[in-house]
Amino acid sequence: MASLHPLIGSGYKGDPDHAGGTLSCHCADAPVEVTLSSDVVFNHACGCSKCWKPAGALFSVVGVVPREKLAVTANAAKLRVVDRAAAIQRNACSECGVHLFGRIEVDHPFKGLDFVHTELSPGAGQDGWQEPQFAAFVSSIIEQGFSPDRMGEVRGALKDAGLESYDCLSPTLMDLIATFTAKKAGTFNAKV
Ligand SMILES: N[C@@H](CCC(=O)N[C@@H](CSCO)C(=O)NCC(=O)O)C(=O)O
Numbered sequence: 069m070a071s072l073h074p075l076i077g078s079g080y081k082g083d084p085d086h087a088g089g090t091l092s093c094h095c096a097d098a099p100v101e102v103t104l105s106s107d108v109v110f111n112h113a114c115g116c117s118k119c120w121k122p123a124g125a126l127f128s129v130v131g132v133v134p135r136e137k138l139a140v141t142a143n144a145a146k147l148r149v150v151d152r153a154a155a156i157q158r159n160a161c162s163e164c165g166v167h168l169f170g171r172i173e174v175d176h177p178f179k180g181l182d183f184v185h186t187e188l189s190p191g192a193g194q195d196g197w198q199e200p201q202f203a204a205f206v207s208s209i210i211e212q213g214f215s216p217d218r219m220g221e222v223r224g225a226l227k228d229a230g231l232e233s234y235d236c237l238s239p240t241l242m243d244l245i246a247t248f249t250a251k252k253a254g255t256f257n258a259k260v
């Protein structure tokens with residue numbers, strides 16, 4: 069089977085006191101660098117077609133930080149938004165294609181959070197950053213050509229790595245999304 073992701077199944081555990089650090093794109097010359105002044109939360113494997121994945125991996129690993137905790141600290145001129153129509157505006161390096169951060173500018177439950185990939189750190193994501201907590205959008209890998217017949221194998225490997233599989237986001241995140249939607253609709257806690 070293709071690799072799930074280098075950060076999945078390695079047994080790595082993050083440092084709960086991790087204070088952040090730098091993430092850099094893959095350019096040998098003038099890499100784009102972002103500096104995070106906090107650890108990520110909700111770090112997760114994502115099988116969706118939009119999140120950046122390292123070569124050969126079936127999943128991305130992506131977490132969030134408050135946007136005010138992220139600063140572009142080198143070569144910002146190389147950044148381009150991948151898809152302006154998407155809720156998450158993924159800022160990628162125009163030379164190597166790596167996504168440095170995804171920002172939400174529209175009204176959205178996760179507005180104010182930036183999506184980042186800790187494996188872009190000097191220690192490839194194993195230098196204190198929160199380890200992946202769950203696997204999201206697992207069935208989405210089928211949309212990218214993976215055989216549906218082999219999904220048992222993938223979900224089994226995720227389970228062996230300690231990750232629960234979901235075909236959307238985790239229950240906690242889905243509850244946050246539904247709470248946001250109910251508040252907008254005026255139905256929040258209407259029937260306790
Ligand atoms: N089957 C689709 C799913 C794409 C999708 O909805 N992705 C989620 C999760 S990304 C990180 O967890 C999402 O919120 N996307 C919003 C966006 O990308 O703007 C597919 O695979 O493409």
Ligand SMILES: [Zn+2]
Pocket residue numbers: 093094095099100161162163164165166
């Ligand atoms: Zn680059």
Ligand SMILES: [Zn+2]
Pocket residue numbers: 114115116117118119128205
């Ligand atoms: Zn995704």
